[in-house]
Amino acid sequence: QVQLVESGGGLVQAGGSLSLSCVASGSIFSFNTMGWYRQAPGKQRELVAHITNGGNTNYADSVKGRFSISRDNAKNTVYLQMNSLKPEDTAVYYCYLERSIYWYWGRGTQVTVSS
Numbered sequence: 001q002v003q004l005v006e007s008g009g010g011l012v013q014a015g016g017s018l019s020l021s022c023v024a025s026g027s028i029f030s031f032n033t034m035g036w037y038r039q040a041p042g043k044q045r046e047l048v049a050h051i052t053n054g055g056n057t058n059y060a061d062s063v064k065g066r067f068s069i070s071r072d073n074a075k076n077t078v079y080l081q082m083n084s085l086k087p088e089d090t091a092v093y094y095c096y097l098e099r100s101i102y103w104y105w106g107r108g109t110q111v112t113v114s115s
Helices: none
Strands: 002-007 010-013 018-026 033-039 046-052 057-059 067-072 077-082 091-099 102-105 109-114
Touching (some): 002 091, 002 102, 018 109, 046 077
Antiparallel strands (some): 002 018, 018 077, 033 091, 046 057, 091 102
């Protein structure tokens, strides 16, 4: 079993920055991918970014150049630095961990960007 706990969401004005963190605990093992999805009201959940245990990253086109994902394997933590935030970034952000055929999700943290 894996548990994921996110933190760092909140309200920010357009152009501002926020940093999200997600701590994983439980049967994590070494080989996994961690990342973030988001879901805005009335929209499907979409991938924001992910990072493998080896440090390879992937970003949604909508956040490239503005968001940066990183991880600390020793702390089982993944981070999402969000800069130049836009109102369209408003969503609930969910941390996830993918290990083999299993996916685990956090409960989500709200990010609201005001115009």
